[in-house]
Amino acid sequence: MPDIKPPAHGQDSPVSFPAWRGEGAKALFPLVAVAALVLIAWAGAGLPRLEPLFGIILPYGALLAFLFGMSWRVLSWTRSPVPFNITTTCGQQYSLPWIRSSRIENPHTRWGAAGRVVLEMLLFRSLLRNVRHEWVEGDREGAAPKLVFKSSPGLWLGALVFHYSLLLVLLHHARFFLDPVSGWVTGLEKLDAFFQLGSAAFYVSGVTLILALLYLLVRRWWLPWLRYLSLPADYFPLYLLLGVALTGGMMHYSTRANVPAAKDFCLGLARLRPAGLSGLGPLFYVHLTLACLLLAYVPFSKLAHMVSLPLSPTRNLPGAGRMTRHVNPWNAPVKTHPYAEYENEYRDKMRAAGIPLEKEIP
Amino acid sequence: MSEDAKPARPAKVPFAPSSRDWLEPTVKFAAGRWSYSAKPKSLRTLEFPNPRDWSPDQPDWKLPDNWKEIILQGLRERMDRFRSLRLFMDCCVRCGACADKCHYFIGTGDPKNMPVLRAELLRSVYRGEMTLAGRLLGRWAGGRRLTPEVLKEWFYYFYQCTECRRCSVFCPFGIDQAEITMLGRELLNLLGLNINWVMEPAAKCFTTGNHLGITPHGLKDNLEFFVDSIEEITGVRVNPSINRKGADVLFVAPSGDLLAEPGIFTLMGYLLVLHQSGLNYTWSSYASEGGNFGMFASHELMKGLNAKIYAEARRLGVKWILGGECGHMWRVAHQYMETMNGPADFLQEPISPITGTHFQNARTTRMVHIAEFTADLIQQGKLKLAPERNDRYRVTFHDSCNPARSMGLLEEPRYILRSTCRHFHEMPAETIREKTFCCGCGAGLGGEECMDLRMRGGIPRAEAVRSVREKYGVNLLSSICAIDRAVLPTLMDHWVPGVGVAGLHELVGNALVLDGEKERTINLRGEPLHEGET
Numbered sequence: 001m002p003d004i005k006p007p008a009h010g011q012d013s014p015v016s017f018p019a020w021r022g023e024g025a026k027a028l029f030p031l032v033a034v035a036a037l038v039l040i041a042w043a044g045a046g047l048p049r050l051e052p053l054f055g056i057i058l059p060y061g062a063l064l065a066f067l068f069g070m071s072w073r074v075l076s077w078t079r080s081p082v083p084f085n086i087t088t089t090c091g092q093q094y095s096l097p098w099i100r101s102s103r104i105e106n107p108h109t110r111w112g113a114a115g116r117v118v119l120e121m122l123l124f125r126s127l128l129r130n131v132r133h134e135w136v137e138g139d140r141e142g143a144a145p146k147l148v149f150k151s152s153p154g155l156w157l158g159a160l161v162f163h164y165s166l167l168l169v170l171l172h173h174a175r176f177f178l179d180p181v182s183g184w185v186t187g188l189e190k191l192d193a194f195f196q197l198g199s200a201a202f203y204v205s206g207v208t209l210i211l212a213l214l215y216l217l218v219r220r221w222w223l224p225w226l227r228y229l230s231l232p233a234d235y236f237p238l239y240l241l242l243g244v245a246l247t248g249g250m251m252h253y254s255t256r257a258n259v260p261a262a263k264d265f266c267l268g269l270a271r272l273r274p275a276g277l278s279g280l281g282p283l284f285y286v287h288l289t290l291a292c293l294l295l296a297y298v299p300f301s302k303l304a305h306m307v308s309l310p311l312s313p314t315r316n317l318p319g320a321g322r323m324t325r326h327v328n329p330w331n332a333p334v335k336t337h338p339y340a341e342y343e344n345e346y347r348d349k350m351r352a353a354g355i356p357l358e359k360e361i362p
Numbered sequence: 363m364s365e366d367a368k369p370a371r372p373a374k375v376p377f378a379p380s381s382r383d384w385l386e387p388t389v390k391f392a393a394g395r396w397s398y399s400a401k402p403k404s405l406r407t408l409e410f411p412n413p414r415d416w417s418p419d420q421p422d423w424k425l426p427d428n429w430k431e432i433i434l435q436g437l438r439e440r441m442d443r444f445r446s447l448r449l450f451m452d453c454c455v456r457c458g459a460c461a462d463k464c465h466y467f468i469g470t471g472d473p474k475n476m477p478v479l480r481a482e483l484l485r486s487v488y489r490g491e492m493t494l495a496g497r498l499l500g501r502w503a504g505g506r507r508l509t510p511e512v513l514k515e516w517f518y519y520f521y522q523c524t525e526c527r528r529c530s531v532f533c534p535f536g537i538d539q540a541e542i543t544m545l546g547r548e549l550l551n552l553l554g555l556n557i558n559w560v561m562e563p564a565a566k567c568f569t570t571g572n573h574l575g576i577t578p579h580g581l582k583d584n585l586e587f588f589v590d591s592i593e594e595i596t597g598v599r600v601n602p603s604i605n606r607k608g609a610d611v612l613f614v615a616p617s618g619d620l621l622a623e624p625g626i627f628t629l630m631g632y633l634l635v636l637h638q639s640g641l642n643y644t645w646s647s648y649a650s651e652g653g654n655f656g657m658f659a660s661h662e663l664m665k666g667l668n669a670k671i672y673a674e675a676r677r678l679g680v681k682w683i684l685g686g687e688c689g690h691m692w693r694v695a696h697q698y699m700e701t702m703n704g705p706a707d708f709l710q711e712p713i714s715p716i717t718g719t720h721f722q723n724a725r726t727t728r729m730v731h732i733a734e735f736t737a738d739l740i741q742q743g744k745l746k747l748a749p750e751r752n753d754r755y756r757v758t759f760h761d762s763c764n765p766a767r768s769m770g771l772l773e774e775p776r777y778i779l780r781s782t783c784r785h786f787h788e789m790p791a792e793t794i795r796e797k798t799f800c801c802g803c804g805a806g807l808g809g810e811e812c813m814d815l816r817m818r819g820g821i822p823r824a825e826a827v828r829s830v831r832e833k834y835g836v837n838l839l840s841s842i843c844a845i846d847r848a849v850l851p852t853l854m855d856h857w858v859p860g861v862g863v864a865g866l867h868e869l870v871g872n873a874l875v876l877d878g879e880k881e882r883t884i885n886l887r888g889e890p891l892h893e894g895e896t
Contacts, residue, residue, distance in 0.1 A: 093770030144371030
């Protein structure tokens with residue numbers, strides 16, 4: 001039996017100091033990229049000749065990229081079939097009538113599976129389940145450490161707050177695209193704004209959005225194993241979103257922001273009669289540019305996860321695999337060892353052992 | 363191991379990242395962490411590519427010249443055939459929820475054993491070779507080229523995954539590392555990169571009908587041995603048949619139960635329950651394996667080995683199929699069998715002839731788990747039980763990965779345990795049911811040569827057993843998987859000595875009161891029924 005000791009640091013040969021894991025560069029490079037985008041947009045605000053680029057080409061281009069990109073993405077995923085029912089079952093199966101089955105975690109009907117997906121999308125139930133492992137000291141002097149599991153809802157909470165805050169903030173933007181403003185928009189605003197800050201309504205969602213983004217960013221950097229595996233593509237959208245949220249917040253609470261001009265611009269976009277960006281400052285340029293790039297970036301990045309859950313075959317199928325037929329469209333014949341060949345190989349032995357035969361060939 | 367032997371205790375396992383960017387392949391094969399390569403003979407039997415003598419720790423893997431083309435073409439084909447693969451290549455957000463859900467990561471601290479990074483090993487090649495951003499930006503887009511070192515890294519880490527699916531329970535998108543490992547191994551198999559502990563049993567299963575290579579007359583001898591043992595213990599002679607036409611039910615068990623302790627006691631339990639219930643059933647020598655090591659090599663091999671079960675059921679003219687206690691066997695039966703080799707229209711919807719219960723949940727595949735069958739018998743009052751015969755045991759239950767996470771067979775075995783044992787205690791909630799931890803040896807990783815990996819991967823399970831041993835004095839770990847029965851005794855001896863391992867039906871066999879039995883003094887293991895007796 002091997003002697004189990006903690007593994008030596010690193011599985012590879014030692015490299016020259018300083019060891020380069022690229023973690024800092026992977027986190028910093030996307031920040032530089034976003035900063036450059038901010039500068040470009042800021043500078044663009046001072047060049048009237050570029051107004052069509054920022055005011056027309058960018059928003060419509062981003063929207064088209066998003067729509068076509070997402071369609072392409074979904075098509076590319078759905079073009080591949082689901083050959084097998086590979087549900088991950090997270091609860092009791094539907095079996096004997098006196099055993100209560102878990103209708104959501106191990107659904108046996110299409111409706112149950114749909115409910116599972118919807119609840120997962122609305123509540124992130126898989127993340128809520130999260131536990132982390134921890135080695136704690138033994139309870140006695142000299143006792144070995146123990147492996148324990150602790151509930152770890154931080155990521156669930158952070159993710160939930162982020163996504164719902166983002167949703168609310170996006171819905172608030174309906175005010176800019178609707179004239180007259182519908183009742184549900186003002187209703188939602190009242191719900192979100194507990195108190196006033198100066199002249200502007202103070203939206204809780206805006207603050208929680210930024211806090212949640214900071215949490216996700218700090219978490220990614222703080223946990224050594226998460227930092228180790230993170231890619232630039234994991235930091236980039238966080239910086240981009242922070243940039244959008246911060247510039248949006250700054251405009252919202254600034255007394256100098258030209259709200260009527262912003263509304264004219266948005267209404268123009270919505271009515272396909274672009275009104276131009278006159279009267280709107282660099283902050284608006286930055287906000288608009290980052291938001292448009294974010295939109296265009298979604299289909300070509302991990303942000304496409306917004307549509308992947310309902311397509312995920314471990315979640316969207318009923319768990320009762322033996323109950324309904326699942327057809328594999330490419331199911332092809334494979335090499336087998338038929339019984340007749342088997343009996344030919346073992347006939348004498350089988351006869352001697354008194355095992356029934358198909359063909360009694362002496 | 364003797365009672366006073368000092369058990370090994372795991373030290374805290376720290377996170378041990380490489381000193382370099384993870385995109386740089388690490389190709390050092392640590393001692394005890396990898397399995398021996400498959401022998402060419404097995405590959406020839408199965409008509410798998412590139413049979414040759416080679417070893418993972420040697421520099422030359424004797425690959426075909428166009429190996430890169432084969433892999434990339436294979437990857438493209440599989441992305442076209444499996445939505446799972448295509449989706450899982452794109453939609454991971456690297457949130458890290460799966461990271462410490464893997465028993466191998468907990469036990470080794472090796473970051474590439476985090477499910478997310480194990481998947482990234484493949485994803486990075488997909489990005490670097492097959493997407494525009496990855497080709498242009500390289501590592502800045504998380505992409506890398508397929509090199510021989512990357513291939514070696516795949517081999518090392520795809521054979522450090524037991525396809526237990528624990529990570530997929532915690533993933534917000536249901537990304538399933540088992541699926542990525544299965545397809546990753548399928549790619550490696552295109553180049554003849556496989557391990558002997560998978561391919562030799564698979565080849566034996568192909569020719570003899572079971573992983574262990576038990577011949578038809580060997581099967582007969584083994585069953586007779588168990589029949590004699592049962593008669594000695596109970597005074598009742600059971601009468602199993604082999605390849606008998608006219609039976610109502612075909613019974614298929616994992617072949618491991620035919621050969622080694624403690625599986626053989628589980629098999630004696632099957633014989634007792636099936637005898638006492640009066641079910642008209644038969645064994646088959648041709649379909650003498652429920653398990654399916656093909657699953658650990660390719661979907662095609664899985665299908666080819668699994669085909670025997672339906673073929674035999676059709677040939678013998680049975681009404682439905684009953685299956686024994688095995689883990690991945692039940693993943694195949696529950697999620698693949700009917701799709702691969704069905705429709706099973708030559709069978710009937712399974713109805714227990716004893717209780718009249720219609721097993722609705724198996725109405726298409728027409729294969730029933732013996733825990734479902736026995737739980738029904740007990741609940742309907744068809745079995746007389748004397749649970750005090752298991753009083754020497756304080757029992758806990760290890761949910762086997764596949765019945766838990768690919769089926770949801772959670773309550774049936776517990777109902778049976780509570781009916782047949784008077785001392786049953788659950789392990790901590792984070793380590794059972796859908797959150798159960800793997801034994802550390804599934805998916806073909808049970809070889810002696812990867813013992814370090816096995817013992818490390820088993821730490822979470824062993825620690826959970828230790829906690830109930832300290833709390834309740836648990837001395838028996840029960841489970842419903844043949845791999846568990848083969849490997850958990852080693853794990854227990856190493857980390858938690860004094861805890862035995864048993865299949866569910868061994869405990870049923872002990873408690874079951876047979877018609878016409880003599881007074882029982884010993885259990886199926888030949889131990890006195892109560893501790894302290896001689």
